[in-house]
Amino acid sequence: MSTEFSNETDANRYAMRIGGELVGILDYSILGGTISLTRAFTVPAQRGKGYAADLVAYAVDDIERTSDRRIVPMCWYVADWFEAHPERAGLLQRRAG
Helix, strand or coil, X not given: CCEEEEEEHHHCEEXXXXXXXXXXXXXXXXXXXXXXXXXXXXCHHHCCXXXXXXXXXHHHHHHHXXXXXXXXXXXXXXXXXXXXXXXXXXXXXXXXX
8 A cells, every 4th residue: 555645735734645645744834934833644544554643744845855844843753753863853942933
């Protein structure tokens, strides 16, 4: 099955689909030069498979590649992801704005 990631800008979220089925989303909010990652959600039947980590990694890579925005980890999962990936800490800003 193919894995697809997308930035659904009209909904302010990143999405992950496997075989066309939505398995996770990562909501965000943009304020000036920051992007707050506000909520990570994985479909309950798909939890425990590492999909949320894959989605956060995709979003962080996309933000770094396509903008100069700093990331504010408002969601506990995103904050934990950055704790586990200290090499990406240079992209962080602790407060929005």
